[in-house]
Amino acid sequence: MKILRTVQVKEVLTEKKKQELLEGFRAEEVQIENELKQLSFQLRKALRQYQGNLERERQLKETYRQEMNQREERLKTVAFKRHQMEKLPLGSELKAGTVESICEVQEGDRWEQLMTEPEIIVKDGVIHEVREGRKRDE
Numbered sequence: 001m002k003i004l005r006t007v008q009v010k011e012v013l014t015e016k017k018k019q020e021l022l023e024g025f026r027a028e029e030v031q032i033e034n035e036l037k038q039l040s041f042q043l044r045k046a047l048r049q050y051q052g053n054l055e056r057e058r059q060l061k062e063t064y065r066q067e068m069n070q071r072e073e074r075l076k077t078v079a080f081k082r083h084q085m086e087k088l089p090l091g092s093e094l095k096a097g098t099v100e101s102i103c104e105v106q107e108g109d110r111w112e113q114l115m116t117e118p119e120i121i122v123k124d125g126v127i128h129e130v131r132e133g134r135k136r137d138e
Contacts, residue, residue, distance in 0.1 A: 005103040005118070010093040012123040017094075018085065025082035032075045039068050096122065 011017060043064040050056040105114060121129040 001105050002102050003105055003114075004100045005114070007099050007101045008117055008119045009096045009099060010119055010121050011096045012121060012128060013088060013090055013092040013094055014124050015090060016124055018088070018090065021085050022082060025078055025085065028078050029075060029082070032071050032078065036068060036071050036075075039064055039071070093121065 043060065046060050046064075047057055050060065099120070101118065103114065116132070119129075119131040120127060121131065
């Protein structure tokens with residue numbers, strides 16, 4: 001009988017991968033900062049349109065403030081991730097996801113061995129190592 005088994009995919013942090021991830025974080029920060037500027041501009045424009053209507057101005061400010069707060073929180077999160085990545089030593093293994101693998105099972109097989117989670121280790125886009133499992137709770 002064949003069953004599906006989850007395989008962890010991990011990437012080794014190399015200088016190339018680290019720079020790639022850091023550039024991604026920086027690009028995301030720039031994108032969020034641009035969104036914040038755009039929201040601020042749109043708010044000013046909308047306030048001019050409804051000048052004198054205090055209730056509508058209050059609603060607009062509240063709506064835009066909520067959107068801007070969400071972006072600011074995202075910006076803090078991305079900045080935190082970038083700082084953590086800068087500190088991470090080369091050679092660290094980062095979880096990159098999971099894939100499914102077909103596994104042959106037969107009567108007499110050791111269940112504990114089947115329930116270990118194999119790992120595929122990728123280094124600079126090339127499979128570097130295949131590890132035949134650790135217990136799932138490790």
